[in-house]
Amino acid sequence: MFGKIEHLGIAVKNMDEAEPLYTRLLGSAPYKREMVESEGVITSFFKSGENKIELLCSLDESGTIAKFIEKKGEGIHHVAFDVEDIHAEMERLKKEGFVLLSEQPKKGADNKLICFVHPKSSGGVLIELCQEIR
Numbered sequence: 001m002f003g004k005i006e007h008l009g010i011a012v013k014n015m016d017e018a019e020p021l022y023t024r025l026l027g028s029a030p031y032k033r034e035m036v037e038s039e040g041v042i043t044s045f046f047k048s049g050e051n052k053i054e055l056l057c058s059l060d061e062s063g064t065i066a067k068f069i070e071k072k073g074e075g076i077h078h079v080a081f082d083v084e085d086i087h088a089e090m091e092r093l094k095k096e097g098f099v100l101l102s103e104q105p106k107k108g109a110d111n112k113l114i115c116f117v118h119p120k121s122s123g124g125v126l127i128e129l130c131q132e133i134r
Contacts, residue, residue: 001089003082006112006130007045007052011065011077015057019044022055030055034109041065043109054080054109078116080128086113089129093117105131 012018015033023029023046030044040063044055056077058066068077083089086105094100099118108114108130117127 001083002129003084005051006080006082006128007054007110008076009054009056009078009080009126009128010075011068011072012055012057012074013069015042015044015055018055018057022046022053026053032110035059036107036109038106039064039108045110052110078126078128080114080130083129083131086115086129086131090115098122105129107133 010018019030019033022044026046026048028047030046032045033042034045035042037059040059041056042059044057046053046055056065058064058069060066065077090100090105099121101116101118105113105115108128111133112130113133114131115129117129119126
């Protein structure tokens, strides 16, 4: 079962411009910047109360975030949910007819195992599953 919303992912064109904007908006600086080569992105995490915001910037013009921005513009890219057992949740979702973007979870940013649910099978919203790496 899904737990809390782990974070909201926001696609940005330029991290050096977006971080100061979100620092001013949220009233605090990011607590972590991290490159995730497997996803072709650099991420920057902010806390807002008990919530997290993840800025995502493509490492190159052919990356998924760059393509997303080209098609839809900067903005909300995905909603991530915390899960206790990502393997069990992936199996449950497959049985429910959802399409996953990978067969196995991958190492993501912020010490998480991750898997995405294809937006065509989830009402047009890209969903990310996140499990803390123990």
